[in-house]
Amino acid sequence: MESLKDDTKGQWIALSGLVISLILIGLAALANQAMLAGYHSSNAALEFPKENIRELNLHTKDNARIIRDLSLSINQTSNETVPVIFENLFDSYSDQVKKLHAVHGETVNVSLVSINSTNGTYNHDIDMILVNIRYNDGNTYYASEPEMIEVRE
Amino acid sequence: MNDRAQLHTLEGLSAAFIITLTVLTITQSTIIVTPQNELAMDVQLEQLSSDSLAVIDMAEHGPIRNNLTECIAGWDMTEAAYPDNNLEELDAPLSYLLPGILYNVDLAYFNNDDLNVKKVIIHGSPSENAVVVRHLVTLTNETVSLAGGGWNLADDEIKVVEVRMTAWKV
Numbered sequence: 661m662e663s664l665k666d667d668t669k670g671q672w673i674a675l676s677g678l679v680i681s682l683i684l685i686g687l688a689a690l691a692n693q694a695m696l697a698g699y700h701s702s703n704a705a706l707e708f709p710k711e712n713i714r715e716l717n718l719h720t721k722d723n724a725r726i727i728r729d730l731s732l733s734i735n736q737t738s739n740e741t742v743p744v745i746f747e748n749l750f751d752s753y754s755d756q757v758k759k760l761h762a763v764h765g766e767t768v769n770v771s772l773v774s775i776n777s778t779n780g781t782y783n784h785d786i787d788m789i790l791v792n793i794r795y796n797d798g799n800t801y802y803a804s805e806p807e808m809i810e811v812r813e
Numbered sequence: 814m815n816d817r818a819q820l821h822t823l824e825g826l827s828a829a830f831i832i833t834l835t836v837l838t839i840t841q842s843t844i845i846v847t848p849q850n851e852l853a854m855d856v857q858l859e860q861l862s863s864d865s866l867a868v869i870d871m872a873e874h875g876p877i878r879n880n881l882t883e884c885i886a887g888w889d890m891t892e893a894a895y896p897d898n899n900l901e902e903l904d905a906p907l908s909y910l911l912p913g914i915l916y917n918v919d920l921a922y923f924n925n926d927d928l929n930v931k932k933v934i935i936h937g938s939p940s941e942n943a944v945v946v947r948h949l950v951t952l953t954n955e956t957v958s959l960a961g962g963g964w965n966l967a968d969d970e971i972k973v974v975e976v977r978m979t980a981w982k983v
Contacts, residue, residue, distance in 0.1 A: 667817070667818075667819075667820055670820065670821060670824070673821075673824070674820075674824045677824060677827075677828045677831075678831075681828065681831035681832065681835065684832070684835045685831075685834075685835055685838065688835060688838045688839045689838075691839070692838075698853065699852060702852035702853045702855070702856050703852055705856045706852060706855055706856055706859065711859075711863045711946065712947070715947070715948060715949060716949075719949045719951070722951070723951050723971075723973075726951050726953065726971070727971065730953055730955075730969070730971065733955075733968075734968065734969050738969075745969070749969070749971055752970075752971055753951070753971055753973060756922075756923055756971075756972070756973035757949070757973055759923050759926075759928070760921060760922075760923070760949070760973060760975045763921065763928060764947075
């Protein structure tokens with residue numbers, strides 16, 4: 661052991677070995693951090709209901725046009741006015757959408773605010789409606805109040 | 814017997830220990846890496862699946878013969894029994910838009926407050942990392958009559974149907 665104490669050669673080699681090991685540990689820690697960041701961003705992208713909200717909005721707009729066309733068709737053989745028929749059909753749509761989303765633990769409320777006709781033929785045709793759209797899945801809350809929809813194409 | 818270079822031997826041992834420690838740290842990190850990669854793939858798969866339903870929904874009789882509403886309206890109300898699918902009009906564009914991806918499609922709708930979930934396309938049992946995407950379509954008696962489907966709707970009735978697709982990579 662005496663010779664060990666006296667032998668002071670190769671200190672640079674020992675030091676560089678230590679430095680390289682520390683660098684490797686640092687790099688491993690950095691790589692791990694990058695992976696964690698990737699995990700959180702991917703998880704956030706999966707959890708955020710972007711497509712569900714977009715789908716609810718687009719479908720409500722498409723559906724308002726379908727209901728308007730159907731209302732005009734029913735009006736031909738019915739005593740009820742177009743706005744009354746439209747409101748009944750829209751209530752049915754709202755009810756079904758609410759239930760279909762409730763199955764997935766989401767609260768959705770699509771309610772009709774007003775029906776408008778700018779050309780003065782309110783009882784026979786409509787061209788714009790206002791609706792309130794709300795979506796809530798416990799983490800994300802979205803509301804568009806009111807959403808203006810042109811139903812006459 | 815030569816007792817020189819003992820410090821070098823100790824240095825070698827400690828270097829080996831530190832390198833082993835580092836390799837272990839990296840190996841342990843890769844265990845965390847695996848699900849991260851899977852999650853990133855899930856995000857892509859979800860986007861791809863959702864887009865494919867949206868594309869079919871927007872189709873206007875070009876390469877895709879029927880749009881999503883027409884496909885659903887034309888359903889004859891009988892469930893699929895593997896390996897036979899019961900909605901070929903939808904299966905054909907989906908298989909074209911989702912190469913290398915397997916999927917099952919269910920239809921969910923309410924009938925007098927009762928939820929009905931019917932399987933219309935079955936391609937197998939979903940794997941662990943399957944994603945589910947949803948798309949809504951609205952049916953009227955007119956669209957059903959034009960598509961020749963089996964939905965029994967009144968003239969003044971609308972039916973909101975949820976197209977639920979479970980997709981996974983093989």
